[in-house]
Amino acid sequence: MQRILFFLICLIIGSSFRVWKPYESLSAIKLLTSKVNFEVGSEVTLKFATSDTLKPLLYCTNSYGATLVAPLLESNRLTYNIPQNIANKIGVVHWKLLQNEGVPSGTFTMYPKSEVATMETYIGPPSISAGGIDYTMLVVIPTDSLDNPMPVHTLVKAKHQFLDLEKNDTIYTKNLIAYKNIYSKIESGRMLVSSESLGTNSKEFTVDVSAAIPTNFNISVKRPHDYADGNQITTFTTSVIRDKQGNVVSEGTFVTFFIKNSKGNVLKTSGITISGVATAKMIHPDYEDYWTIKAYVRGMAESNVLHINYKQVIKDFKVSFSKNNRVIQVGPLQSFMQQLIPDGLQVTLKVYKDSTLVETQSSTSYKGFVDFKLKPFVFENGNYTLRIETAGRVKSFKSKNLW
Amino acid sequence: MVGLNRNIVRAILLVSYVLLVALIISGISALIGYLNTGADRSKMLHTEVRKVVQYLPKVVWKPLKNEGRPMDMENLNGFQKDYLDAWYVRHMAYKTNLKVGIKDYYTDNARVQLYDFIAQNKAQNITIESTTLKHSPSLEFFSEDGQLIVITDKNVVEYKRVLKAEKLVLETTEMSTYKIAFLLEDGFWRIRHLVKEVSEDFRCDVKTVTTNALSIKGINYYPQATPWDMFGDAFSKDIVSKDFKIIKDAGLNSIRVFVPYDLFSKADVDAPSFERLQQTLDIAAKHDLKVVLTLFDFYGDYSVLDWTLNQRYIEKVVSKFKDHSALLAWDIKNEPNLDFESRGKDLVIAWLTKMLEYVKMLDTMHSVTIGWSDTKSATILKDMVDFVSFHYYEDLEALDSEIKRLKKEVPNKPLVLQEFGLSSYTGFWNPFGFSDQDQANYHKKVQGIIARNDLPYMSWTLYDFVNVPTKVVGMLPWRKNAQKRFGFIDENGIKKAAFTHISK
Known part of the structure; x- marks a missing residue:
């Protein structure tokens, strides 16, 4: 009986250890890496001390995405090599060890290289007007060789040349960029702009300074x-x-x-x-x-x-009627030296019957003359008033009998 | 014989000639067709109208105090659309490990970063289902020529589910601050530089609304003529008013009403459906009835990328009705545990958590619950809900002990028997079904158990229905017909035997 009791106690103690062991080992995973700032491009490893053979994955996320990293386990030490694409970009990297209890987590920060490889430059508008009111804006993002923007308060020199002026302004990065408004001068012309940071120069940019709005003229x-x-x-x-x-x-x-x-x-x-x-x-x-x-x-x-x-050129013009008054010839139309007026002068004939307008015919002069024909099937025999207008002059013929 | 052979040769020559010509023509036309693809002007200029709204996280802009050129609303709206699309394509990319859409919203240099992650995750069979639930951007800089923007998006709430070999390994909600530079290229605002400046775990503190005085004696309500379509065009104030009077006169004090997802998520807050719900609540208030509003009726997607839309639905419904005097509680979803199998238990629970948090964030006054379909699921999220609701359609013999078990497991929060009932259908599809008298006995018995346990309750349902939509219980006629006969009042408006035990 006592033996059985002893055995049972052993069993209970033993099984309780079995329950305890994984919990203890998991909570025993401890971060060894104390460094929390790394330069981009360097090798970043997180090391943990462990007393177990479990190899939990490490979740890590940076600005652009997230992934899982598998560890190397060597002599009670878990080593996680952070993937290079995460180690290459600046910003905070948030990590978590994937295990059930008491998830160890933390962050480390990648900072940019202290060198500028590229002067990412944007300038606009590319054309401004002279006069000192209008301006163009130079925006520079100095980046390192891994395409990371420089930290806040990095010195950038904004340079521009215009006519005989060469200017060098000091600006600082803030919100990833550095910018400078460059105002026009009184004169129009071409402005050349460039920038420099940590010894690296941008290429040359051109801004056209065109004249401002016109003033009154004669x-x-x-x-x-x-x-x-x-x-x-x-x-x-x-x-x-x-x-x-x-x-x-x-x-x-x-x-x-x-x-x-x-x-x-x-x-x-x-x-x-x-x-x-x-x-x-x-x-x-x-x-x-x-x-x-x-x-x-x-x-x-x-x-x-x-x-x-x-000045008026045609002082007067002749009108002649023929063929039962149905053919009307206007001309010769003579200009200021009595020469025949050049072809194309407009002559208008208006026909009235009992003082209502029944027809308007327009024609242009040819060799100084214009002919109008009043056809019998349009104009029945009878009395009409005819009015001829050209060059601002009017001639009227009342009660002209067509027959 | 020779003539015949010659004719065969001729025929073959002729046919092969025709075939050859046809082949060449079809080849040339296919080539021309290919060369013409992508040359459609309307597509080149991105002028097509995108009709589907697929991503609507909460965005609250800080007051505009940017450096550089002053910003106008037109530009800001266009920018915000592109910015959110950039997040959306990124979520899609990490969910599917495909590069679709990335090049429209990330510049050449930035998209490489995403491609690296995609390649890495694809190789290790990692997928990430993610969404952002909240953005508080402030505009830092807008360049003079309108081609460059820098923003700080502070405290972006990002939810992620990390899956390896299709198994969930991590669920995380982070709150991060980003500094982002954009360039306007080809009419798109594209991300050029993206820097996460701060990142920490995000926890939403849910405060319990104490509901000591929870004395619900209620019923689940649909109008008789329009079950499961209460707020459609057939809505009638008079019918609702008449029904509420019946309910009140029967000695009940509350009702449970369902707010369909499709109808209310697509509508504006001043749309007819909202107006009808408003009227329903007004009528309830007039009859001194309290209302439990069950949200997300007939919603079943749960996918992480849908959550932002879900939250906009909550926002509309909750902010409009949270101050109504008739409102008793919010019920996040009816019987979500029925979707565990098809959608994944952990996903549904994650969804419920986020939606519940959001409702509680918008309305701190009213209690929130979840309408679990059985007693087994009822304890899920018991720490988050303000009272535990469960439905009971099983054997009545076990009800008493189940209530006792739940009371033990959830000692500090009220329990509500939110649905129970018995169909009195006997007919062709179920010749050995229950009679009206069986139903009455059932309710009598339940009321006894309820009284013994001092349990708040809401029975199913006031009316027998003539038509039950297929979406409710499916096509099968024996289920459909059974669903029609749960009421206390039959289809002719006559009170059934069970009506005596509607409240006692």
């Missing part, structure tokens, strides 16, 4: 003669358009000329600048007219107002 007019012959061309020209600093505006600045005639109609013509000068053209009117001209660079600048006159 216009002039040029024409072969001042007759309203509907044939010659009047040319409008701007003075050299400049910004307020005196820089010639960008090539291709769009200038619109608005022409108001004596009837109050608005004609529009436009041109773009070449070396600051824009030209635009308009055909002469074919009747006596008075033009008021003003040019605009839309929303930015305007010109002075110009007035010009066009």
Whole structure:
């Protein structure tokens, strides 16, 4: 009986040890590595002391992802080699040992190499306007050879050259980047920008400094003669358009000329600048007219107002009727030197029956004459009023009998 | 004979010529087709509208005080969309170990990092199911030309399930702070530099809402004509009001109502379905009835990448109704243990934990429970719920002892018998089923056990139903027909024998 009791006690003690043992061994896994900061690219190993033969996996996660690492077990020592892709990137690495009880976990930090391999540079906008108000922004991310941004407060020199000015500004990294606003000067031209950190230089970047918005300008007019012959061309020209600093505006600045005639109609013509000068053209009117001209660079600048006159060329014209008054010939139409007017002058015939307009015919002159025909099946025999208009002049024939 | 042979040769020549031409033409057209793929302009410019919302973690921006160019909402929204997509493709990549979509949201240099992890995990058969549940980004820098952004995303709550050889080895929730630089490339905001600055384990402290005065005498409620579709277009205030009066007059004080996931997760808070739930609660308040709202009805996905959408559903429902006077408690999900087998027990429990935490975070006043389908599962997450709910459709002989066992296992929290009942269906599909009298005896007996144990209860259900949707119990007619006859009131509106024992 006593033996059995003794045996039972032994069994109970023995089995309780069996229960205890794994718990004790697991909680006995202890981190040996005390270093918590590593330079990127170095070999990172975590070592644990263990009294067991279990080989738990190690979970570790960095900025970009997570993975599991299997250990090497040598003489009660677990060694975890952190994968190189994790050891190559800066930031916090969070690790956990995968076991059931009392998970040992922790973090270590990877810091960048103290050298700059690449000056990752962004500059924009690439084109700014002169005058000292507009600016471009240089953003630099100095990175080490493993593409890691430098720590906060790394010195970066932002350099730029413009005309005879060379400038060197000191800036510091913050939020992974360093940046500098570079303002334009009074003059237009090209600005060269570069940067440097820890002895490594970026390549050269170019920023175009174009003239600022144009200021008001003058216009002039040029024409072969001042007759309203509907044939010659009047040319409008701007003075050299400049910004307020005196820089010639960008090539291709769009200038619109608005022409108001004596009837109050608005004609529009436009041109773009070449070396600051824009030209635009308009055909002469074919009747006596008075033009008021003003040019605009839309929303930015305007010109002075110009007035010009066009003189009447056709003082009078003949109208002859034939073939039962059904053929009407207008002409000869003669210009300022009594020469026949160039082809293309518009002549309009309006036919009224009992003072209501029944027909309007338009035609252009050919060799100084225009012919109209009133066909019998359109115009029945009877009395009509005929009105002929050309070059701003009107002739009326009342109660003309067609038969 | 010679003529015949010649004709055969001719025919063969002709046919082979036609075949050759057909082959060449199809080859050329296939080549042209191939060369034209990807040249679709609308696709090149990424102008296609993506309709499916698949990832919606909670994002709360810090006030905009960035350096550089001032930010506007239009740009910020576009940026946020790309930023969240970057997380989404990353979760997908580590879940599947495929590179799909990464190149759209990570620059050349950054995507290599992800590819390294994918290759490593693929080789070791590791997959990681992860999601982020909360972001608090602050905009640090926006470049003058609008091409570069730096943000600090503080305290990102990341949940991960690490699987090796398809076996769960680690479940972890971390809270990390990231500093991230983005470049605008091809119309995408792509991650250029990503630096995790702080990372620690995240724990959500759940405070128990004490529910000492839990004296639920209730019933599970669906309108008779629209069971399992209470908040659809057939909703009628009058019917609900009439039914609630019956319930109140029968001596009950509470009801359990189900909030379907599909209907409420897709709708805005001012949509008709929300309005109908509001009216239901108003009517309940009028009749002095308390309401247990069971969330996630007919939801069964649980996958980690769905959690952000689940939380938006919770957010809408809970924030809208948490201050309603009729509200008694939130029930996270009806019978989630039935999904243990198909979805994985650990996944379902992880899901329940996260959803419960979220409900408790939004509403600290009301108690939260889970409607377990049996007494065996009832103790799961007993430390997190405010009262333990279980359903009982098994043998009544064991009920008393099961209650005693549960009371022993959960000594400090109330127990609620949240569903019980008996179908009075006897017919073609079950000729030896129970009669109305059997049902009445059943309820009498249960009420006895309830009274002895002083147990809060909610019976199943007020009405016999004419139609039971297939999604409830499946296609099988013997199950469907049984499900129709659990009510205290039959399909003609006449109170069945069991009605006497609805509350006593």
